[in-house]
Amino acid sequence: MGTKTISLDDEAYERLKAHKREGESFSTVVKRLAGERSWGEVAGIWADGTDDLEAAVEEGRDRSRDRRNRVTDDRSQ
Numbered sequence: 001m002g003t004k005t006i007s008l009d010d011e012a013y014e015r016l017k018a019h020k021r022e023g024e025s026f027s028t029v030v031k032r033l034a035g036e037r038s039w040g041e042v043a044g045i046w047a048d049g050t051d052d053l054e055a056a057v058e059e060g061r062d063r064s065r066d067r068r069n070r071v072t073d074d075r076s077q
Contacts, residue, residue, distance in 0.1 A: 016029060016030070016033075019033060
């Protein structure tokens with residue numbers, strides 16, 4: 001396995017260092033972080049299904065609101 005030298009400005013180095021765990025090499029940090037997906041990327045995966053998802057969430061909220069109102073009404077009687 002070979003190695004490469006890269007240059008980072010101070011801010012980039014500090015950000016990378018902040019993600020470094022005890023006993024972890026910088027190579028491991030880069031591999032771990034490069035494998036992560038941002039919320040923007042994940043949201044892009046769901047882009048086609050967001051309308052259905054939003055409708056399901058709203059329906060769940062409506063049912064919860066109705067159930068809460070029924071319980072409140074039952075307690076006040």
